[in-house]
Amino acid sequence: MKETTSPSSEHLAMLEEKSRQLEALLQATPNGIVSTDLDGRITLCNKRAGDMFGIDPDTAIGSRLDDLFPDDCRQHLERSLATVLASVSSQVVEAEPALPDGRRLPLEIHIGLQEEEPGCPLGYCLVMRDISKQRHVERGLRQSEEQLRRIIDVLPQCVCYVNADLTYRYANPSAKTLFGLTPEELVGRTTTEVIGAAAHDQIRPYLELVLSGKAAHYQRDLLYPDGKVHCIDGWLIPNRDEEGTVSGYFAVLYDITHIKKTHEELREKDEKIRSIFRVAPIGIGVTAQRMLLDVNDRLCKMLGYGRDELIGRSSRLLYPSDEEHQTIGNKRREQIALFGSSSLEARMRRGDGSIITVLTNATPIDPADLEAGIIFTVLDISESKQTEQMIRSHSATLDAIFNSTPSILILVDEDGRVEKINNRGIEFFGTDREQATHLLCGLLFRCINASDTQTCGHSPECPSCPVRSRLAAAFRSRRPAREEEGQMTFLRDGRYVLHHLLISTEIITIEGIDRVLVALTDISDIRKKDEELLHQRLAHEQLEQQYRQAQKMEPVGRLAGGIAHDLNNLLAPILGYSELLTQDLVENDPRRAALEQILYAGQRARDLIRQLLAFSRKQTLTVSTINLNDLLHQFHNLLRRAIREDIEICLRLADGLPAIQGDSGQLEQVILNLAVNAQDAMPTGGVLTLATTEQLVNGHALTELDLADAAPYVLLTVADTGIGMDPTVRSQIFEPFFTTKDQHSGTGLGLSTVYGIVKQHRGAITVASEPGHGTSFSIYLPISESNTVVPAATVESADAVLMGSETILLAEDDPHLRHLAEAILRKNGYTVLSASNGKEAMVLAEIHQGPIDLLLADVVMPEMNGRELCEQLSRSRTIARVLFMSGYTDDVLSLDYLKKNGFEFIHKPFTVKDLLTRIRTILHTPQVN
Numbered sequence: 001m002k003e004t005t006s007p008s009s010e011h012l013a014m015l016e017e018k019s020r021q022l023e024a025l026l027q028a029t030p031n032g033i034v035s036t037d038l039d040g041r042i043t044l045c046n047k048r049a050g051d052m053f054g055i056d057p058d059t060a061i062g063s064r065l066d067d068l069f070p071d072d073c074r075q076h077l078e079r080s081l082a083t084v085l086a087s088v089s090s091q092v093v094e095a096e097p098a099l100p101d102g103r104r105l106p107l108e109i110h111i112g113l114q115e116e117e118p119g120c121p122l123g124y125c126l127v128m129r130d131i132s133k134q135r136h137v138e139r140g141l142r143q144s145e146e147q148l149r150r151i152i153d154v155l156p157q158c159v160c161y162v163n164a165d166l167t168y169r170y171a172n173p174s175a176k177t178l179f180g181l182t183p184e185e186l187v188g189r190t191t192t193e194v195i196g197a198a199a200h201d202q203i204r205p206y207l208e209l210v211l212s213g214k215a216a217h218y219q220r221d222l223l224y225p226d227g228k229v230h231c232i233d234g235w236l237i238p239n240r241d242e243e244g245t246v247s248g249y250f251a252v253l254y255d256i257t258h259i260k261k262t263h264e265e266l267r268e269k270d271e272k273i274r275s276i277f278r279v280a281p282i283g284i285g286v287t288a289q290r291m292l293l294d295v296n297d298r299l300c301k302m303l304g305y306g307r308d309e310l311i312g313r314s315s316r317l318l319y320p321s322d323e324e325h326q327t328i329g330n331k332r333r334e335q336i337a338l339f340g341s342s343s344l345e346a347r348m349r350r351g352d353g354s355i356i357t358v359l360t361n362a363t364p365i366d367p368a369d370l371e372a373g374i375i376f377t378v379l380d381i382s383e384s385k386q387t388e389q390m391i392r393s394h395s396a397t398l399d400a401i402f403n404s405t406p407s408i409l410i411l412v413d414e415d416g417r418v419e420k421i422n423n424r425g426i427e428f429f430g431t432d433r434e435q436a437t438h439l440l441c442g443l444l445f446r447c448i449n450a451s452d453t454q455t456c457g458h459s460p461e462c463p464s465c466p467v468r469s470r471l472a473a474a475f476r477s478r479r480p481a482r483e484e485e486g487q488m489t490f491l492r493d494g495r496y497v498l499h500h501l502l503i504s505t506e507i508i509t510i511e512g513i514d515r516v517l518v519a520l521t522d523i524s525d526i527r528k529k530d531e532e533l534l535h536q537r538l539a540h541e542q543l544e545q546q547y548r549q550a551q552k553m554e555p556v557g558r559l560a561g562g563i564a565h566d567l568n569n570l571l572a573p574i575l576g577y578s579e580l581l582t583q584d585l586v587e588n589d590p591r592r593a594a595l596e597q598i599l600y601a602g603q604r605a606r607d608l609i610r611q612l613l614a615f616s617r618k619q620t621l622t623v624s625t626i627n628l629n630d631l632l633h634q635f636h637n638l639l640r641r642a643i644r645e646d647i648e649i650c651l652r653l654a655d656g657l658p659a660i661q662g663d664s665g666q667l668e669q670v671i672l673n674l675a676v677n678a679q680d681a682m683p684t685g686g687v688l689t690l691a692t693t694e695q696l697v698n699g700h701a702l703t704e705l706d707l708a709d710a711a712p713y714v715l716l717t718v719a720d721t722g723i724g725m726d727p728t729v730r731s732q733i734f735e736p737f738f739t740t741k742d743q744h745s746g747t748g749l750g751l752s753t754v755y756g757i758v759k760q761h762r763g764a765i766t767v768a769s770e771p772g773h774g775t776s777f778s779i780y781l782p783i784s785e786s787n788t789v790v791p792a793a794t795v796e797s798a799d800a801v802l803m804g805s806e807t808i809l810l811a812e813d814d815p816h817l818r819h820l821a822e823a824i825l826r827k828n829g830y831t832v833l834s835a836s837n838g839k840e841a842m843v844l845a846e847i848h849q850g851p852i853d854l855l856l857a858d859v860v861m862p863e864m865n866g867r868e869l870c871e872q873l874s875r876s877r878t879i880a881r882v883l884f885m886s887g888y889t890d891d892v893l894s895l896d897y898l899k900k901n902g903f904e905f906i907h908k909p910f911t912v913k914d915l916l917t918r919i920r921t922i923l924h925t926p927q928v929n
Contacts (some may be wrong), residue, residue: 014911032107034113038085038121040065052107054100064699065126071099074123077109081124084111088121094131106131137587142217155426157254161239164211166191167296170301180226181778196225203234210236210249233259233881234893269573283358283378287926289371290329302380320349333370338365348378357382408520411508419515428522455719474505474516485523498827500527520806534699567605568887572909573816575602576824579912602909623899625784626662628692628714635668641674646685647678654693658783660714666757673754674718674777681722681775689718697780705780713763714784733767804922807831810842811869812885813861817908821856824912825919836863838872847875859886859893867893870903880921885910 026033032049036042042060050057066074073095080093090112107558110127152159158178160171167190172182177196179186192200199222206216216236222907236251277284283299285292295310303310303318319325322735328346335342342362344536347355361381366372398406403423411420421429421436429436474480486503489496498897502521507514507652578598585592632651640649671690678688698710707713725733736757758765762782769775808830812818818834825832833848835841838861845852850907855873866871873879882894882901887908898905906918 006031030129032130034060034065034068034126034128035123036065036126037123040081040124040897043123050126052105052128053097069095073097080109080111084113084124085121088115090648096334099869105136106136111425123901139479157252160186160251160253162248162251164246168194169248178230179224195222206234206236208240211246213240228911229257230255230364231260233597233783234308248895261794283380284366285376286317286373288373292317299378300898302350302356302378303348309351318348320347320355328360332360332374334361336364336367336370336374340364345381356380357385361451386598406521408518408522410518410520412516412518414514425520428520432771468585474507480504480506495854500524521737535703568819568908569814571602571605572814573598573820575909576817576820576912578602580824580827583912597912623661623663625659626655627659629657630690630718631667632671632690635671638668639672642672643675643679643688644685650687650689652691654691656694658694658712660761661784662781666760670757670779671753673720673751676894678718678720678775681720681724683723686721686774689717689719692718693717694783695780703765707780707782708762708763709782713780714783716779716781717776718779719774721774724775725767725774726769726771730767730769733763734901764776774914802913802920804920804923805827805829807848808831808854808856808919809833809841809845809848809849809852811835811836811838811855811857811861811866813837814857817858821915824915828916837861838866838869841869842876844874845877852877852879853881854919855882856919857882857884859884867897881925883918883922 001907026044026046027048029046030048032052033044033046034042034049035044042063042065045055045057045060047057050060053060055068060068062868068472070078078092079089083089086583090110091272093111095109096106098106108129110129114122114124114125116122141407143247146751152172153173156174156177157173158174159268161169163169168186175185175186176182179195181189186194193202195515202220202222203218206218209216215238217234219231219233221231222230233256234256235253237250238246239248239250241247248471260887277294277296280296280298282321283298283302284296286294292310292313292315295307297307300307306376311613316322316325319328324347328344331344332342335344340361340363342801344360346358346360346364348358357380360376361379362374364370364372402420405422406424407426408425409420409422412420413419417438417570418436419438421433426433444834482637484503486501487498488501500523501524504519506517506519508517509515575629582592582595582599632653636649636651643649675688684689693714693715695715696712697707703711733751735752737751758779758781764780766778767775768778788812808825810818810821810825812821812833813836814835816834822832822834826837833841833844833852835844838857841857842864855870857869859866861869866886870879870882870884882903883907884903885896885908886893886905893905904918904922906915910918
């Protein structure tokens with residue numbers, strides 16, 4: 001049996017279906033829907049409403065509507081709800097409630113009343129639409145309208161709106177310029193009132209046309225009420241209302257009076273330019289894309305073509321070849337691109353085939369578009385080019401002459417600035433032409449008086465600059481100067497260089513402006529050669545003088561040496577025996593005083609002989625490495641005792657003074673002799689200065705001082721503040737036996753002895769003196785290769801130490817001295833083999849069976865001298881040690897020989913103690929082969 005549904009069930013199912021559809025529709029609608037009861041409690045909230053307010057729709061049910069709207073919206077909404085309830089009608093309101101995130105949500109809210117049946121309200125229904133986009137669009141429209149209004153307000157044209165009754169409704173600020181009325185003053189007035197009846201009548205046809213619905217345009221000269229004629233360019237555009245009826249029109253009016261005036265002026269100028277173009281004295285043409293568009297008469301005549309023959313033709317016609325045509329075109333475009341115009345020399349071919357040289361200038365009609373065309377000018381420079389070539393050739397010839405001259409040529413303006421300088425000048429001053437040009441001449445010369453880049457010595461005339469002084473004189477007198485000699489000091493590579501110059505000046509007028517041509521010939525080399533010749537002549541004269549002096553002194557020296565040798569042999573026994581006798585006498589023996597007088601006289605004679613030997617340079621030096629500063633310090637006390645107390649002794653010794661090779665005793669003799677002479681020159685007291693320094697000697701000084709090597713020397717200066725010397729005395733002071741003292745005060749050998757000792761040390765001595773200004777002696781001594789100062793060996797002075805037992809071979813030709821030496825040695829324990837000459841010594845040496853510990857030999861002996869004896873003995877047997885003795889060596893022995901072989905030397909006459917001390921020193925020294 002078939003089941004059936006009751007009508008009430010079907011009706012219920014239909015209602016449920018409809019309810020579901022309504023629910024789906026409610027949730028799908030794009031609007032937010034909220035329903036409340038009459039107390040404002042939410043009974044329904046769809047998803048869209050929840051999304052709008054950021055709440056859960058289900059959670060919102062039962063809450064109050066006030067919770068969705070803040071205070072500023074709530075009152076407005078409550079009033080609207082009350083109105084709906086009272087009027088039983090719907091209402092639309094706008095509100096911007098605040099969301100939880102702080103944003104404002106613009107809403108359009110439709111409020112309706114829900115009724116169960118008429119007159120029985122149940123609550124409210126609010127349908128809310130998000131109008132954010134609408135607000136954004138409206139805001140954009142308002143902004144666009146505002147921007148458009150601003151644009152219209154700044155337009156130079158007058159933009160206005162005129163109603164159909166020809167009254168003004170709107171105008172932009174430019175109306176003030178056109179009509180003399182502000183926009184506010186213009187609104188409400190008619191066109192006749194504003195522009196006047198006459199002007200209105202002129203534009204009436206255009207007004208009628210626009211009011212009929214058609215746009216109109218006019219450009220007319222209108223007479224305005226201000227009495228002036230204005231050329232107005234006007235556009236009239238009709239405006240229709242919703243029914244299509246013309247309600248008015250828009251007018252865009254522009255006063256182009258000034259533009260029209262400018263056009264007329266340009267037209268007049270164009271006519272003038274065209275007139276100039278036609279009659280210009282130079283060729284003018286216009287090209288576009290290298291086609292000739294226009295040419296003037298002068299260009300046609302210059303090129304030998306008719307105007308019709310050129311216009312419309314390629315510019316290639318004007319050039320001798322395709323290559324030249326292309327090259328000129330490329331260069332022209334490059335110059336226009338860089339500079340905006342072009343200037344080129346070119347060759348052009350005339351109608352008869354002849355070639356001319358022209359100068360072309362070109363300017364684009366439109367710099368931004370070269371294709372628009374180029375205006376060019378052509379000037380025939382064929383004759384000027386020939387003239388220029390002649391001038392250039394002439395100028396090149398003059399430049400070649402100017403630059404090839406061996407003299408320095410400088411063209412200088414009145415301010416002392418260089419305008420032109422030749423190659424010799426560039427080379428001489430070590431500069432280049434660009435730097436030298438426009439430079440102050442003093443800066444070119446690197447003048448020592450130029451303090452900065454703007455000054456040149458003392459302007460305008462520099463007394464220290466012969467060129468500047470002659471420049472000023474040349475401009476002042478306008479007379480040339482011929483080869484006047486001058487000296488200039490230039491700064492070259494950080495040092496001052498003196499140049500000797502021949503200076504010539506000549507006034508040259510160029511284009512009405514005076515300049516001075518300065519010619520400088522550097523004669524420094526010539527002057528240098530002159531100086532060298534002078535020095536050579538002086539050196540030659542000095543050598544001649546030295547040679548004559550040497551010739552004069554040689555026999556004196558030989559005589560002195562010979563006398564000294566004989567006197568020494570005579571004095572040696574006197575001094576020796578006197579000393580031996582003194583040693584044997586007791587202290588209070590009456591004979592002792594007489595013996596001491598004999599010793600004193602003998603010692604005085606010995607000192608005199610040594611002076612003779614020093615003067616004749618015959619003595620043998622005892623050489624060691626000496627620091628002259630140390631020697632002066634040590635000798636200072638002795639010197640202080642020897643010199644009067646009213647004379648101050650001042651030492652000025654250089655630090656780090658190199659050592660020398662010399663005989664300290666002889667150097668002390670030099671210092672003492674000079675000090676004693678200085679004392680005699682200062683009878684009322686004064687200052688004696690002893691100074692040392694290191695001095696390089698080379699060049700001319702080497703010749704003047706008669707020194708062997710160009711090298712550093714130790715310079716000893718002995719200076720006094722005494723009475724000085726005149727040139728006559730100064731020239732003779734080193735000659736033997738010359739003295740300015742009285743007969744009993746000097747021997748005349750003091751300074752000659754000094755001279756001899758210095759020369760024997762391979763040094764030099766000079767003197768500088770003037771009457772009343774003191775005297776200064778300068779002594780140059782060669783520096784030692786070794787700076788190690790070796791102190792002199794010391795031997796104890798006790799008599800026991802002087803005793804010995806060794807065997808000594810004695811060779812002495814003088815019997816008195818031989819017997820003395822033999823007696824001294826035997827008395828002190830030595831075994832003596834005594835020989836009267838070299839040969840006898842050789843025999844004794846051969847027959848002696850034992851060793852010979854020391855050879856004591858006289859240097860100068862007949863037949864075989866001491867050196868020869870030593871050398872022959874060394875061939876036959878071992879000679880352990882050698883001690884030579886002599887009053888002078890007669891050039892038999894040299895210092896180098898003694899030093900090389902380790903031999904020793906003792907001067908005659910010697911004392912007993914000197915001889916024994918020297919022997920013991922030698923015998924205690926390790927043996928040298």
